[in-house]
Amino acid sequence: MDKKNLTLGEFIIENQDSFQYTSGELSRLLNGLRLAAKVVNHEVNKAGLVDIIGAAGDTNIQGENQQKLDVLANEKFIQTLSKREIVCGIASEEEDDFISINSFDKQHQNKYIVLIDPLDGSSNIDVNVSVGTIFSIYRRITPVGTPVAIEDFLQPGRNQVAAGYIIYGTSTMLVYTTGDGVNGFTLNPALGTFYLSHPNMEFPETGKIYSVNEGNYVHFPQGVKDYIKYCQEEEGDRPYTSRYIGSLVSDFHRNMIKGGIYMYPKSSKASNGKLRLLYECNPMAFLAEQAKGKASNGHQPIMEIEPTELHERVPFFCGSKKMVEKAEEFMNA
Numbered sequence: 087m088d089k090k091n092l093t094l095g096e097f098i099i100e101n102q103d104s105f106q107y108t109s110g111e112l113s114r115l116l117n118g119l120r121l122a123a124k125v126v127n128h129e130v131n132k133a134g135l136v137d138i139i140g141a142a143g144d145t146n147i148q149g150e151n152q153q154k155l156d157v158l159a160n161e162k163f164i165q166t167l168s169k170r171e172i173v174c175g176i177a178s179e180e181e182d183d184f185i186s187i188n189s190f191d192k193q194h195q196n197k198y199i200v201l202i203d204p205l206d207g208s209s210n211i212d213v214n215v216s217v218g219t220i221f222s223i224y225r226r227i228t229p230v231g232t233p234v235a236i237e238d239f240l241q242p243g244r245n246q247v248a249a250g251y252i253i254y255g256t257s258t259m260l261v262y263t264t265g266d267g268v269n270g271f272t273l274n275p276a277l278g279t280f281y282l283s284h285p286n287m288e289f290p291e292t293g294k295i296y297s298v299n300e301g302n303y304v305h306f307p308q309g310v311k312d313y314i315k316y317c318q319e320e321e322g323d324r325p326y327t328s329r330y331i332g333s334l335v336s337d338f339h340r341n342m343i344k345g346g347i348y349m350y351p352k353s354s355k356a357s358n359g360k361l362r363l364l365y366e367c368n369p370m371a372f373l374a375e376q377a378k379g380k381a382s383n384g385h386q387p388i389m390e391i392e393p394t395e396l397h398e399r400v401p402f403f404c405g406s407k408k409m410v411e412k413a414e415e416f417m418n419a
């Protein structure tokens with residue numbers, strides 16, 4: 087069968103053996119995410135017609151104004167994953183603390199941890215620019231039969247068993263890895279089915295796009311300023327093109343297809359940058375490395391950082407391998 091016609095469900099079954107644990111478990115997890123993605127996609131698409139645009143009126147633990155769609159997406163993913171009899175804990179950008187989920191037999195038999203950014207790029211929701219959902223999956227490290235604990239969530243990115251994102255853009259796609267390459271599936275809205283459209287996605291080794299909020303330029307470390315200047319110089323294949331959507335998922339997706347680097351550095355305004363290690367940087371780093379790209383905080387690989395808090399932030403440099411290495415050179419000069 088031509089791989090291109092494979093549905094996500096068929097692809098999961100066909101590739102179950104590449105998953106290091108009991109294969110059916112991953113299928114049920116990914117099917118849960120697939121289902122929630124379709125529900126959220128439906129809401130995002132009609133956002134302008136119903137009262138789910140704008141602020142929800144609350145702030146999350148990061149002090150950010152929660153958008154109505156942030157809250158809705160958060161509810162839909164938590165509801166759907168909680169019912170799958172496989173997830174023992176969920177942590178979300180929109181929840182102060184982690185959520186413990188017991189198995190139906192009340193014996194804490196579930197084995198998987200899901201960390202999620204239900205709606206990434208929320209500043210773009212009201213202006214109809216593409217947004218996304220980011221997920222990171224781990225196997226618990228505390229014993230089955232006991233309630234889930236914080237240490238199950240504070241695992242280094244290297245321990246991820248799966249990660250991915252859903253992009254709600256000109257088309258809706260689900261892109262994920264289980265440590266065996268990266269594959270992208272496009273939703274056929276008429277059928278409500280995801281089909282394999284982008285098999286074996288890989289970052290070009292280098293590229294000509296840099297993505298950073300240059301509005302923060304004066305606050306950036308000298309190394310970042312020097313790298314941005316390097317990108318703008320008239321020399322060789324430079325200057326590069328500046329492209330910044332303000333949605334990590336969308337900037338990452340474009341750079342993975344065309345070649346490029348995304349940066350959210352630390353600054354004098356934000357000593358650790360803005361992006362959250364556990365449910366933004368780690369999953370994108372797992373995808374980047376599986377797609378032959380690179381992800382670091384400017385000094386060490388993101389997935390080697392030992393987390394200490396649920397919502398901790400880290401500086402983030404991610405994309406085509408040679409471009410991230412060049413940025414690191416400037417950062418460590």
Ligand SMILES: O=P(O)(O)OC[C@H]1O[C@](O)(COP(=O)(O)O)[C@@H](O)[C@@H]1O
Binds near residue numbers: 203333
């Ligand atoms: O507006 P800024 O400071 O450039 O931040 C934009 C970045 O923040 C994010 O929106 C993450 O924050 P949210 O998850 O709260 O949307 C990224 O998607 C995006 O790249």
